[in-house]
Amino acid sequence: MKEKRFWLRTVILAIMLAAIGYTIYSNVFVEKKAIQVGDSAPDFVLTDLNGNKIQLSDYRGKGVFLNFWGTWCKPCEKEMPHINSQYNVYKNEGVEVIAVNVGEAKVTVQTFVDRFQLTFPVVIDQQDQVMNAYDINPLPTTFLIDKDGKIVDIITGTMTEEDVKKYMERIKP
Amino acid sequence: MEQVKCECGHVNPIGTVLCEACGKPLEEVPALLDMRYEGSARRSQTYNKTIIDKIWNFFSSVKxxxxxxxxxLVASAIGTxxxxxxxxxxxxxxxxxxxxxxxLLGKWYYALGFHDLYSSWWYMLLIALIGVSLVICSLDRVVPLYRALNNQRVTRNEQFLQRQRLFSRAKVKHDETAFRNVVDKLTKRGYRVREENGNILAEKGRFSRWGPYVNHIGLIIFLIGAMLRFVPGMYVDESMWIREGEIKEIPGTNGKYFLENKKFIFEVYEKEKEKEAFQAAIDRVGSGMMAKNYQTDVVLYERVGxxxxxxxxxxxxxxxxxIRVNEPLKHDHYALYQVDFKLDELKSMSFHFTDKETNKSFGTITVDLIQPEKEYDLGNGYKVQLLSYFPDFYFDENGNPNTRSKVPNNPAFVFKMFAPDRPKxxxxxxxIRQTIEPLGNNKYKMAFANIETRNVSALTVRRDFTLWILGVGGAIFMIGLIQGMYWNHRRVWIRRMNDEVLVAAHTNKNWFGLKKELEGIFKDTPFVMPIDQADKRS
Structure with a gap:
């Protein structure tokens, strides 16, 4: 009888502990995002400012530094030149940059690109489709995608040039 | 298991206060018995050996x-x-x-998670611990209570009877007709009467004792439903802004569904347009002051391929x-609700290419404010280039024109105007209401001509597979509540001891009702109406 009671209580407590643990863990310690580190990056197709189609899946075998930004976002503006200069170093080592603008007018984006003389492809997510797929909330958000299309890390907030370098190093194939 | 044997022969679990069978007190008890849980052993309070027992016992306490x-409650109050x-x-x-x-208070408010109370880990933990407490408290009480009520005998110990709140003892001659009469009256009032050697146990409404436990089961189901919201796919709660004429992906549908906003309609109650009966009410709030309808006419599309x-x-x-307020568009378990709107967002602006001196116009351009063209050719050598576009213009801290967002709230443009006499x-x-000529005096200007506006509608996207669980939990909660509230568990004992008759009665609530009932039953019989011993004392 005593044995039985002990095990019954243990089982009931364990079940409740598991349920509570899961709830709190999935709520507090996991970002409530549709997309997470370790997932494979959702494929997308967008057109860059020169009219070329950029498809993520074409970049398999290379590391992709996927940056979401807007011209009005000051932190984005700060990190863009860093990304640009590091891109010039790492493009020869198999790291590509795709900068996804969050659906602004082409003229506005073009002005920005000209101002900072960005050399990597800048695409515009006109219908918010890619933003929805990547569940973008704050800007800027950067996804580090490795050569197999897996998301290695998700970075929100401004990056210093040092950070950009470090991140590009991580996805170097 | 350690056990206690009562003199009536019944074997009780250790910790039992009143014998399950005959009711004899097995421990020191007050003069009036505490009948909560029938004096059964709450096992948690008796075994305290392992760590599991200790955790269990902690949560078993109602305190x-x-x-x-x-x-x-205090945390919730602070959160407001x-x-x-x-x-x-x-x-x-x-x-x-x-x-x-x-x-400083605000800093701590944020640091401790009060700013997002329902999502803070410790608040969730509190709710979860209440859930644990509910389960363990209930289990620890319902099982012994069930045992006690199931094992109770008709013939109860003298001590048990005389320590009931309602009790009488009198010398009564045995009278079979009178006895039958009482049994009949009890039966007529819905009591189930059990007899044993001329003693009686009459009982009704026992199921009301299970009310609190049914109620707790409902609560637990409700909590499980709320928990399932965190399981991916069970619950979607997104929102979208969509302009008239736009086709947009519906967020939360993984790119499967698209929505087109044909038109957003906002209507108010106006004096002339409503029936006579409403005139007074409209006068009271003012014509055109009361909203009548918020509506988005939409087309739902599914993506193919x-x-x-x-x-x-x-x-x-x-x-x-x-889509109108409370009339969502429903499809594939998704529901789209009208939630907000914005009237007259700028859609396009028109300008006349004008000679500043003569005011002569050389043509008109219309600039779409979402996707403006790079170049507008007016013919005859007149054309306009759009060098920069700021949809939500302001001067930033460096004094440069910039945009606050991509919404055309305050559009500003840098135009380059070409004319036959100004080829460069x-x-x-x-x-808006501002023209700057950064490179000296111009001959021409872009004179504001016209604007076009459109409405924007905000919709909430919902999909909730937990709703029915919450519904079931809520229903069971209510059933338990009603069960425990509107029925009383009443018992009447009559025991003949030698030439005396002992009458005792107990109810879990509404003693007044029980007394009234007993008066009716014992009137015109030789039995003595039990006296409320709690009254006597005070």
């Missing part, structure tokens, strides 16, 4: 449960002192906002619908 509820995160301006960082607005985000979707029309072009910065 602990009440404290958990009190702490949760400053606004929750969802109500602060979305553009500011909450970490800074609370400190700036409310000082594989989903590649960003690709121009192939769409199949599913249905047209008018003139640059003009044009904003």
């Amino acid at each position: 602990v449960g009440v404290w958990l509820i009190v702490i949760t 002192i400053y606004p929750q995160q969802m109500y602060i301006p979305p553009t500011v960082s909450p970490a800074e906002y609370y400190e700036q607005q409310y000082g 594989p989903v590649v985000a960003g690709e121009e979707p192939k769409l199949k029309k599913i249905k047209s619908f008018s 072009g003139e640059v003009s910065f044009t904003a």
